[in-house]
Amino acid sequence: MTQTAAAPRPPEAAVPLLEARALTKHFAVHHPGRAVRRQAAGGRRRGPAPAVHAVEEVSLTLPQAGITAVVGESGSGKSTLARMLARLITPTSGKLLLDGAEVPVVTRGRRAYARDVQLVLQDPFSSLNPVHGVRYHLERPLRLHGLNGQGASLEEAMTGLLERVALTPAEQFLSKYPHELSGGQRQRVAIARALAVRPRVLLADEPVSMLDVSIRLGVLNLLGDLRERDGLAILYITHDIASARYLAEAIMVMYAGQVVESGPAEVVTDSPAHPYTKLLLSAAPDPDRAEPPSLAGSGAPPSLVAPPGGCRFHPRCPHAMAVCAVSSPPGTELAAGHVSACWLHATGLDAAQAQPLAAADELKSSAPSSAPEGGEET
């Protein structure tokens, strides 16, 4: 059975601004030693080439004036997904649609696409060139995309951008260098640079994770304002499910390259269905809890070169059943738009499939070695 990647639905039946259908990305693993050995063996390859299975069949829709959050730990594939949506890397398979029209895989037309879809990176300290001032960072995209001569003068366009991200007085910020700005101010300049080309979609990849806690809220509120004021479609990528609930209308939870749960933000956070979502929520900051939030002690995400068979979460899952180790769970719609890919929600499992995984493993190891494969368990 194949996993059905769950996708948040747009609030209305309108064509979404940006849509991904079953996007998949596998990165080939290049190992110099292996190439030398293969050459020695006459160029013959033993078995399929190893690959990092970074993203598997992920579908999502980004409606106009909507914020969708993608939540997951490091290595869950969220950033790879954002880079595919920004067309910075080419998907292994799957489709991308802008305004309902398929975006070609070829690099031609990339500049026009970048005008509609902009990516804001996580690290405001490295995403701005330290030898250039704010003026350079804003002027360059305006000139590259030929937007400096439309209506407002270049100067007005740049000060207008800084005012949109609440960096005022704008004239003073234009002459500053990145090292003269705080982390929050740098991230605002990075957002202003993205806005320079008048995008309709903003892909924000962990935009506040490297900022002090005290200034995160300001940047999150800025993203909310851009959605309200300018009708931007925003993809908010984060490992912090609490901030996703604060900002987004829809949440998509990813684990080891796959979508495990998705739905309206309040439903996913108030009534989480998937064990991994529950784990993320248990590690979210909570003023009523004495101990600091942490995922330590709950296992680690698997290697994506050889991910576990069946449900990829099964080695960490306290509810894992025999079926979880061999078959990928299908997506089950639990309520309108709320989908969870977990065997706990499936019906029709037989007793052998539903037995706890530890018990199933014990049974297997105690079975006589001469027992026929697939024979009846006792």
Ligand code: SF4
């Ligand atoms: Fe995965 Fe099974 Fe746990 Fe569900 S119960 S999360 S399918 S291991």
